Amino acid sequence: MSANDRWKISSTDNQSKLKASLDKNKQLIKRAESDDTIELERKESYIEPSTRILLRKLLESSEDEEIIPVYQPGRGFIYRLSHIEGKDDSTVIAKNFLDNLVRLDILEKTFYESVSECPHCESTTITIHNKCPKCKSHDVDKTSLTEHIPCGNIDQKNMYLENHCPKCGELLLEGQYRNMGRWFVCRECGERFENLELELICRNCMKNFSLKESTLAEFPKYSLNKLRKKEIRQNVASLEDVSKIFTELGFNIEIPGLAVGQKSGMEHHFSLIARKRVNQQDITIALDHAISESEIQSQPLILYIYKTSEVSVDLPVFVAIPKLSETAKKIAHGHNILLIEGFIGELKIYEEIKNQIKKRIDDLAPQNDKHNKTVNSKFKGINRLKGFMKER
Ligand SMILES: [Zn+2]
Ligand SMILES: [Zn+2]
Ligand SMILES: [Zn+2]
Numbered sequence: 001m002s003a004n005d006r007w008k009i010s011s012t013d014n015q016s017k018l019k020a021s022l023d024k025n026k027q028l029i030k031r032a033e034s035d036d037t038i039e040l041e042r043k044e045s046y047i048e049p050s051t052r053i054l055l056r057k058l059l060e061s062s063e064d065e066e067i068i069p070v071y072q073p074g075r076g077f078i079y080r081l082s083h084i085e086g087k088d089d090s091t092v093i094a095k096n097f098l099d100n101l102v103r104l105d106i107l108e109k110t111f112y113e114s115v116s117e118c119p120h121c122e123s124t125t126i127t128i129h130n131k132c133p134k135c136k137s138h139d140v141d142k143t144s145l146t147e148h149i150p151c152g153n154i155d156q157k158n159m160y161l162e163n164h165c166p167k168c169g170e171l172l173l174e175g176q177y178r179n180m181g182r183w184f185v186c187r188e189c190g191e192r193f194e195n196l197e198l199e200l201i202c203r204n205c206m207k208n209f210s211l212k213e214s215t216l217a218e219f220p221k222y223s224l225n226k227l228r229k230k231e232i233r234q235n236v237a238s239l240e241d242v243s244k245i246f247t248e249l250g251f252n253i254e255i256p257g258l259a260v261g262q263k264s265g266m267e268h269h270f271s272l273i274a275r276k277r278v279n280q281q282d283i284t285i286a287l288d289h290a291i292s293e294s295e296i297q298s299q300p301l302i303l304y305i306y307k308t309s310e311v312s313v314d315l316p317v318f319v320a321i322p323k324l325s326e327t328a329k330k331i332a333h334g335h336n337i338l339l340i341e342g343f344i345g346e347l348k349i350y351e352e353i354k355n356q357i358k359k360r361i362d363d364l365a366p367q368n369d370k371h372n373k374t375v376n377s378k379f380k381g382i383n384r385l386k387g388f389m390k391e392r
Contacts, residue, residue: 042104046235047256047271051101054093055236057081058224067093069112069219074203076124077113077219098222106228109220116200116214123204124217130184131197137188138199145180145192148172156185234291234321234343239271241344242287242319245354246274249361257286261310268307271319276361283364286311289319296320298328305335314364317357 045051058065061081069077079093101107115124130140143156153167157179163172185192201208224232243253257273260266274285286308290300301318308316316337318324323341324332332339338360344350 038104042106043235044256044269045101045104045106046232047239047269049255050097051106052236052239052255054081054101055106055224055232056240059233059236064223067098067222069221071124074125077115079222095219102222105225106232107222108225109222111218112221113219115217115219116211117217118200118202118205118207119209119213119215120207121202121205122215122217123202125203126200126214127203129199129201131199132184132186132188132191133193133195133197134191135186135189137186139187140196141185141187143183143185145183146172147178147180149176149178154180156183231291235289237345238289238291238319238321238343241350242289242317242340243272243274245344245350245357246272246285248354249276249358251276251285259286259307259311261307262312263310266310268311270307278361278364283314283361284312285315285317286313287317287319289321291321295323295325296328297325298331301328301331301337305331305337315357315360 046055058067058081065081067079067081069079072078077095079095079098080091081093098107098109102109116126117124118126129138130142131138132140143158145154146157146160147154148160148165148167148170150170151165151168153165155166159166160172164170165172181194183192183194184196198211199208200211200214239255243255246253251274254273254275255271257270259268259270259273261268270286271289272285272287274287276283288300288304288307290296301320301324304316304318316335317340318332318337319340320328321342324339329339338357340353342349344353
C-alpha cells in the first residue's frame with residue numbers, strides 16, 4: 001500500500017468519523033427537541049379532562065392497578081378499569097388513547113395477549129373452518145381410522161358395524177385390530193388426510209383468509225408509569241383540590257380554561273378558569289399551576305402574567321408545587337397574584353386558602369350600591385372579556 005493510498009483511506013475514514021459524529025449530534029439535538037415537545041405535551045395532557053379522570057381513578061385504586069384487555073364476543077378486545085361499576089360503553093377506554101399516554105411516558109405497557117386479526121378489517125371476530133386440501137370443501141369429518149390386521153382393511157371406526165369388519169365380516173378381536181389415530185375425511189370428494197388445512201372467515205367483513213395471511217395484533221396491559229407516579233399525583237390532585245375550592249365557593253369551573261387574547265387573538269390555555277356572577281358582576285379567575293422537583297423558576301409565571309394581561313382576569317391565581325423561587329415570588333407579588341404554594345390537600349391549609357380566596361373575591365365584588373362607582377371602574381375590563389371567552 002502506498003503512502004498516498006494510506007492517506008486516502010485514513011482521510012475517508014476521518015470523513016466518515018466526522019460525518020458519524022455530526023449525525024450523532026443532530027440526533028441528540030433532535031431527541032432533546034422531541035423530549036421537550038413530549039414534556040410540554042405531557043403537561044398539557046395532565047389538564048385534559050379525559051386524561052385527568054383516568055389518572056385520578058388509577059391513583060384512587062389499588063397500588064398496582066392495571067388496565068387489562070377483556071374479550072367481548074362480537075366486539076373483540078376492549079379496555080376498562082377493573083373495579084369500575086358501570087359496564088356500559090361510557091366506561092370503555094380507547095386503545096389509541098392509552099397508547100398516546102404511553103408515548104407521553106405517563107402510562108407503561110407490558111405484554112398481555114397477542115391474537116390473529118383479519119388482515120382486511122382488523123377484526124378479531126373470526127371463525128375457524130376445516131378445509132379439504134383436495135377440493136377445498138368445508139364438509140370435512142373428523143374421525144379415527146381402524147385397521148383390521150388379518151385382512152388389512154382400513155376404515156373409519158363407525159364403518160365396523162357392531163364391531164364387524166366391513167370387508168371380511170369377521171368380529172374384531174383383541175390384538176387383531178389397531179387404531180391408526182385421528183384422520184379427516186372429506187364428505188365431498190372422499191379424500192382422507194391426516195393434516196387439516198384451516199381457513200379463517202372474518203365475521204365482520206366476511207372475507208376468508210389463511211392462518212398465515214392473518215395479521216398479529218398485540219393487546220398489552222397498561223399501568224401508571226411508576227417513575228412518574230409522584231408527578232402524576234401532584235398534577236392531578238392539586239388541580240382537583242383547587243377546583244374543589246372554587247366549586248364550594250359557587251364558581252363554574254373549566255379545566256382546562258380557554259380564552260382568546262384581546263390583542264394577539266391567540267387562544268390562551270389556563271389550567272383552570274372559574275367564573276361566577278356576584279351582585280350583577282361577572283367575576284373571572286384564571287389559574288395556572290406549575291409542578292417541579294425542586295422550585296419553580298420565573299418562566300412559567302411570566303408566561304402566565306403575559307396571558308392574564310391579554311384576557312383581563314379579576315383574580316389571578318398561580319399554584320406552585322412545591323414552591324416558587326425567590327425571584328419569581330417577587331414578580332408574583334408585584335403583579336398582585338394570589339400565590340398558592342405546596343399541597344393543599346391537608347384540611348387546615350385547604351380551609352386557609354379557601355378563606356384567602358374568599359377574601360380576595362369579597363374585595364372584588366360590590367357589597368352595595370354605594371360602592372358601585374368605584375367597582376365599575378375596577379370591572380372595566382370584564383365586559384370586554386365577555387364574548388372573548390370561548391363557550392364550551
Ligand atoms: Zn375482516
Ligand atoms: Zn374434498
Ligand atoms: Zn377384515
